[in-house]
Amino acid sequence: MSRVIPFGMPMIGEEERAAVDAVLRNPILVHGPLIKEFEAKFAEHVGAPHAVAVSSCTAGMHLTWMAKGIGEGDEVIVPAQTHVATAHAVELMGAKPVFADAGLDGNIDVGAIERSITSRTKGISVVHYLGAPVDMKAVMELATTYDIPVLEDCALAVGTTIDGVHAGLWGDVGCFSFYPVKHMTTAEGGMIITKDAELADRLGKLRAFGQDRTFQERTVPGVYDIVMLGMNYRINELQAVMGIEQLKKVDGFVAARRINATHLTARLNEIGRVRVLPTDTDIERQSCYCLSVVLDADLESKRIDIVEHLRANGVGTSVYYPSAVPMLTYYRQKYGYTADQFPNAHAISTRSIALPVGPHLDRDDMDYIADAFATALKEIA
Numbered sequence: 001m002s003r004v005i006p007f008g009m010p011m012i013g014e015e016e017r018a019a020v021d022a023v024l025r026n027p028i029l030v031h032g033p034l035i036k037e038f039e040a041k042f043a044e045h046v047g048a049p050h051a052v053a054v055s056s057c058t059a060g061m062h063l064t065w066m067a068k069g070i071g072e073g074d075e076v077i078v079p080a081q082t083h084v085a086t087a088h089a090v091e092l093m094g095a096k097p098v099f100a101d102a103g104l105d106g107n108i109d110v111g112a113i114e115r116s117i118t119s120r121t122k123g124i125s126v127v128h129y130l131g132a133p134v135d136m137k138a139v140m141e142l143a144t145t146y147d148i149p150v151l152e153d154c155a156l157a158v159g160t161t162i163d164g165v166h167a168g169l170w171g172d173v174g175c176f177s178f179y180p181v182k183h184m185t186t187a188e189g190g191m192i193i194t195k196d197a198e199l200a201d202r203l204g205k206l207r208a209f210g211q212d213r214t215f216q217e218r219t220v221p222g223v224y225d226i227v228m229l230g231m232n233y234r235i236n237e238l239q240a241v242m243g244i245e246q247l248k249k250v251d252g253f254v255a256a257r258r259i260n261a262t263h264l265t266a267r268l269n270e271i272g273r274v275r276v277l278p279t280d281t282d283i284e285r286q287s288c289y290c291l292s293v294v295l296d297a298d299l300e301s302k303r304i305d306i307v308e309h310l311r312a313n314g315v316g317t318s319v320y321y322p323s324a325v326p327m328l329t330y331y332r333q334k335y336g337y338t339a340d341q342f343p344n345a346h347a348i349s350t351r352s353i354a355l356p357v358g359p360h361l362d363r364d365d366m367d368y369i370a371d372a373f374a375t376a377l378k379e380i381a
């Protein structure tokens with residue numbers, strides 16, 4: 001029996017619909033109490049001292065580098081194997097992203113970080129690739145030695161922990177995404193977490209034009225001063241209330257992902273001719289965003305055919321990520337990078353197919369995906 005298995009699916013229920021509807025019956029759409037409540041609840045959920053809600057993960061990363069005051073002449077180390085947003089956040093400040101290759105598991109190679117550090121390095125960013133934790137102890141050892149701030153791109157890392165400490169709490173900040181197919185959604189949205197109260201205060205101002213006081217803090221309505229250059233990167237009350245409802249469910253979503261990922265990984269490893277990422281076997285510390293199946297080198301030219309075969313059988317796929325970031329046209333043309341500088345990131349982006357393990361799917365779906373994948377390999381390769 002044929003199935004339809006979307007790669008991703010926002011898990012929106014009656015609770016989110018009712019909560020959004022209640023907000024719409026009220027004149028307060030921005031600057032309201034629900035944003036504060038969402039920040040407090042997210043902070044509690046991950047064990048963070050401070051949380052600042054923003055309009056996207058990208059916005060959060062941009063604000064982080066604004067807050068750190070990086071600019072022309074500065075360098076920030078960025079994983080080659082990530083979403084372009086991690087690099088754009090640096091580029092937008094006029095600083096130079098210096099790309100570090102991934103290891104075979106897709107996470108940044110800590111040795112490559114160390115080799116990239118110069119006197120101009122003003123930041124290190126890492127991404128927990130597919131929700132499998134980066135070796136943050138090793139990264140922080142470097143960061144402490146060289147006194148460089150660290151940004152963790154946690155867009156895929158709600159539920160990722162290292163020694164029981166949530167991702168995003170090892171570096172100076174962690175930036176999360178609530179885009180529809182991520183672990184929880186506010187349609188668009190993001191959150192910055194930090195242990196640094198002063199930084200949190202600065203990020204709060206930067207997200208709202210650089211105003212010295214919030215809407216609630218104004219004694220005279222409409223009267224405020226501007227103390228720094230800032231953006232409008234706020235979220236609204238509709239997004240906040242969705243986030244509050246999603247937070248109640250997110251542990252269940254992550255648990256379902258772990259069960260699906262464990263089963264599908266085992267099935268794919270039986271099939272062979274592929275390397276299944278993440279390779280991390282400690283499933284309880286991963287958020288299990290998806291599996292990235294890296295085809296053996298002799299199958300590279302067959303990738304599109306395999307994707308087509310899966311699509312014809314109802315299996316939605318994606319690619320994480322479509323190119324090593326330095327090989328995207330903008331970065332390649334500007335800085336002249338070549339693929340051989342980033343062999344691992346390049347191999348993953350050109351030879352992998354991402355398969356879904358989201359909470360919209362169950363064990364039977366995982367078996368269906370594995371069977372479809374095995375048939376595709378048999379017929380095509």
Ligand SMILES: *Cc1c(COP(=O)(O)O)cnc(C)c1O
Pocket residue numbers: 055056057058059082083085086127153155156176177178179189190
């Ligand atoms: C999705 C994603 C982003 C972008 O998140 P937005 O909230 O859409 O800005 C950034 N980094 C990574 C690793 C992502 O997967």
